[in-house]
Amino acid sequence: MSSTEQQKNEQGKRVREGFLGQRMIVLPQAVKRRIAGNPLTRGIYLTAIGHYPKAVNHYIERKSGAAQYILIYCTEGMGTIEAEGNNYVLLPNNYFIIPRNTAHRYQSSDTNPWSIYWLHFTGEQADGLYARFKAESAIPQVRNLPYEEKRILQFEQVYAITEHSFQDREMEVMSAALHYFIASMIYNKEANPEMYSTGTVSNSIQFMKQHIGGRFGIEDLAAQQRISVSHYSRSFKKQTGTSPINYFNQLKVYQSCQYLYFTDRSIKEISVTLGFDDQYYFSRLFSNIMGISPSAYRKQHKART
Numbered sequence: 001m002s003s004t005e006q007q008k009n010e011q012g013k014r015v016r017e018g019f020l021g022q023r024m025i026v027l028p029q030a031v032k033r034r035i036a037g038n039p040l041t042r043g044i045y046l047t048a049i050g051h052y053p054k055a056v057n058h059y060i061e062r063k064s065g066a067a068q069y070i071l072i073y074c075t076e077g078m079g080t081i082e083a084e085g086n087n088y089v090l091l092p093n094n095y096f097i098i099p100r101n102t103a104h105r106y107q108s109s110d111t112n113p114w115s116i117y118w119l120h121f122t123g124e125q126a127d128g129l130y131a132r133f134k135a136e137s138a139i140p141q142v143r144n145l146p147y148e149e150k151r152i153l154q155f156e157q158v159y160a161i162t163e164h165s166f167q168d169r170e171m172e173v174m175s176a177a178l179h180y181f182i183a184s185m186i187y188n189k190e191a192n193p194e195m196y197s198t199g200t201v202s203n204s205i206q207f208m209k210q211h212i213g214g215r216f217g218i219e220d221l222a223a224q225q226r227i228s229v230s231h232y233s234r235s236f237k238k239q240t241g242t243s244p245i246n247y248f249n250q251l252k253v254y255q256s257c258q259y260l261y262f263t264d265r266s267i268k269e270i271s272v273t274l275g276f277d278d279q280y281y282f283s284r285l286f287s288n289i290m291g292i293s294p295s296a297y298r299k300q301h302k303a304r305t
Helices: 029-037 126-134 149-164 168-186 193-197 200-210 218-224 229-240 244-262 267-273 279-290 294-302
Strands: 023-026 045-052 059-062 069-076 079-083 086-090 094-098 104-108 115-122
Touching: 023 149, 029 045, 029 168, 045 149, 045 168, 069 126, 069 149, 069 168, 079 094, 086 094, 086 244, 115 149, 115 168, 126 168, 149 168, 200 218, 200 229, 200 244, 218 229, 218 244, 229 244, 244 267, 244 279, 244 294, 267 279, 267 294, 279 294
Parallel strands: none
Antiparallel strands: 023 045, 045 115, 059 104, 069 094, 069 115, 079 086, 079 104
8 A cells, every 4th residue: 555545543443454354455566567567458457456344444544645546336335535625425336436646535434334345556548447437527426336246256356366476467367357347337338228228226216316305205216217116116126135215215314424424404404405304203214224323423423523
């Protein structure tokens, strides 16, 4: 890891690494120089890669940024990223790429710690890939991906190749596999047009996010997608692992975390904004999902800023 990384050890808790089951590989400088000079690998290559499951108290801050792009893919829990003066929340099946040479910090949720697959990548094609990730947005956005087991297998392939050997042939295969892995995320829509053209679940999730303060029952959500309740519910649970209403409520609670983090709105105001007439119902829902009350969550965060 870069020497500019800082470990913020508040009350002896926040840590950079050391999680149960974690895996990490950092390429030696000599290997990186050799890869950068190889015409078959210099287009795109990684400098570090890892998997942090249930990363409790994970916290990284780089005041001068990193020399490489950093891709973080969240599969469980949640966490936050701050970069270029913007704040982002990563939820399951979200990923984000932090631009290189940019001050940033990121951290796992205190109450619902994330599990992340991450890598640092660079090369002659890295800027172009990042531009495709950013698309035409003035500000880069967190990207959502449909869950696919093969994506994890692709990551594991890159990791296994890198773990096996740093020799030229292995690094050439690593570069090709890495390019495929990153491109499969950035170009997911183009690579899977049938999924997006008939993406009932993805479309419904997008509708939920755009109407986060709405009050919709299962019938409303199914009607919005113009399919039956039974078909809608079955498809939604198959792709996300939970019911549409549970998912919508989770999105509302995750959005409330943003308000608790970054605003001084009262809990009552937040609950009304998110479509809850009953502040106490909202607080119970928040506690069930986050394992802590909204007021305690806010107090815990304010004490660390």
